[in-house]
Amino acid sequence: MSDHFIPTQPDDAAEKPVVKAALIIIGDEILSGRTKDANLAYLAKWLNGEGIRLDEVRVIPDDTNRIVDHVNSCRRQFDYVFTTGGIGPTHDDITAESIAQAFAVPLHFHPEAMALLEAHYPPGEFTQARQRMARVPEGGSLIDNPVSVAPGFQIENVFVLAGVPLIMQSMLESIRHKLVGGLPMLSASLSVPVPESALAGDLGLIAKAHPDVQIGSYPYYREGRAGLHVVVRALDQALIDRALREIEAAVRRFGAEPVRDPREG
Amino acid sequence: MSDHFIPTQPDDAAEKPVVKAALIIIGDEILSGRTKDANLAYLAKWLNGEGIRLDEVRVIPDDTNRIVDHVNSCRRQFDYVFTTGGIGPTHDDITAESIAQAFAVPLHFHPEAMALLEAHYPPGEFTQARQRMARVPEGGSLIDNPVSVAPGFQIENVFVLAGVPLIMQSMLESIRHKLVGGLPMLSASLSVPVPESALAGDLGLIAKAHPDVQIGSYPYYREGRAGLHVVVRALDQALIDRALREIEAAVRRFGAEPVRDPREG
Structure with a gap:
């Protein structure tokens, strides 16, 4: 399959499926708390723009068996799987061999x-360590890296990306044309200067009355005052607007004024 | 690791086990990219201070079946499991009932x-929605919430915490005495103004010569120049120091000067 993996799609947009992805973050440095991951939120928004929903994330150590297990469980469960991290030139970069093992195929230069890569380095400096970055499981195709040359790769529905955010982001642009999305999830949100537990009863009733709308409630504390963000998500803007108006009316019954948050990018 | 870390180990150190934990982040808002998780890195460092290694993180949607599956797989696989999110008063706070379902026990007030909670709210304002926050699976014990009263709970090796970082952090202080750690992982790191792929060969050899030391290599790009952080981890400070000196010598052979990073908090 390699390059040509496409989740089955009906023609009719109304019947477009929800397409779901998982992200596997490979990295001891994230699990130790030393490095804060910056790829999850970026990928989530980017995928949503492509009509793909990020539906699960796993952060796992630099350990071949763990990578094999998680890649195999995710690639069967989700339409697309993205991995970040572990494709550099050093001894702790074990993603390529782990993915080959997951697919039970050999790893080739x-x-x-x-x-x-040979063209990228000065003559004589394409060392053995650097050659590691050219290893791809059999059946895999390259993913362009416009930032620092060393490519990622795709094998079936698994996309193996760099962990450095700038490189990861550039690789996403390289694979945009390979992804087939479904309906994008639309959203809007309100800031509400009312404690979450006060509005909870109304929100529950509104959520029940709008089964095709997801209503999320996220409390915040700001300068000692409790409030909440209400996030409304649906596949259809009209559904969102209807739910929003009911929530705004409920907030006003508390004598407070809801504020629509600026639309997110 | 605190400033006052003393590198000597207790006598029974050699027999202390490595204790591992998983974190399950429950939240559509993290998966949509709307909210950036702040709990992972905090928990990772806090646990390391208790001699517990954060070994896996999963981010999953607000969905009962998914919560049940992940809690059940993690609680068998790890010494401790922490969940964050979904214990507030609103309709989308489904963690308590999902954990009850995972343990196949009833959910009680x-x-x-x-x-x-009744004492916390003005008379007559302890509404049905707010009473949701008092639901705990049978057999669970409360986790104090010094910030906003509504408790978390523990059931067996699963600790159910709030998602709001300030509250999550305060709950960790409430459970510190309940956790039994093993050996803390010690670490030190160097900043090296040399491209990662240049040092990769040496790092691989040093890693091979020090099997009890984990050597991680994390490239960075700063003002258009490539460098790397080398992170050295081990259960014993002497092992770290020995590996560090070899890495520093390797860096100097490139005519560059490594800089020891300040010890992390």
Whole structure:
């Protein structure tokens, strides 16, 4: 399959499925708390723009068996799987061999990747360590890295990306044309200067009356005052607007004024 | 690790186990990219201070079946499981009932939680929605919430915490005495103004020569220049120091000067 993996899609937009993705963050440095992950939120928003919902994230250590297990469980469960991290030149970069093991295929030096990297380094400096970055599981195709040359790769529905955010982001642009999305989830949100527990009863009733709308409630504390953000999500803007108006009316019954948050990018 | 870390180990150190934890972040708002999680890195560092290693994180939607599956798989696989999110008063706060379902026990209004919350609200304002926050699976014990009263709970090796970082952090202080750690992982790191792929060969050899030391290599790009952080981790400070000196010597062979990063908090 490699390049040509496409989740089945009906023609009719109304019947477009919800397309779901998982992200596997490979990295001891995230689990130790040393590095804060910056890829989850970026990927989530980027995927939503493509009509793909990020539906699960797993953060796992640099350990071959763990990578194999999680890649295999996710690639069967989700339409797309993205991994970040572990594709550099050092001994702790074990993602490529782990993915090969997950798919039970050999790991090869990819000729195109070898050529790209060899051309990138000064003569004689394409060392053994750097050649590690050209290793791709059999059946995999390269993912362009416009930032620092060393490519990622795709095998079936698994996209293996760099962990450095700038590189990860550039690789996403390289694969945009390979992804087939479904309906994008639309959303709007309100800031409400009322404690969450006061509005909870109304929100529950409104949520029950609008089964096709997801209503999320996220409390905040600001300068010692409790309030909440209400996030309304649906596949249809008209459904969102209807629910929003009911929530606004409920907030006003508390004598408070809800504020529509600026639309997110 | 505090400033006052003393590198000597207790006598029984060699027999202390490595204790591992998983974190399950429950929240559509994290998966949509709307909210950036702030609990992972905090919990990772806090647990390390208790001699517990955060070994896996899963971010999952507000969905009962998913919560049940992940809680059940993690509580068998890890010494401790922490969940964050979904214990507030609104309709989308489904963690308590989902945990009850995972343990196949009924969900009750916990009398002590009812009393705490009833005392907290003005007379007549302890509404049905607010009473949701007193629901605890049978067999669970309360986790104090010094910030906003509504408690978390513990059932067996699963600790159910709030998602709001300030509250989550205060709940951790409430359970510190309940956790039994093993050996804390010690670490030190170097900033190296050399491209990662140049140092990769040396790092691989040093890693091979020090099997009890984890050597992680994390590239960065700063003002257009490539460098890397090398993070060295081990259960014993002497092992770390020995590996660090070899890495520093390797860096100097490139005519560059490594900088030891300040010890992290």
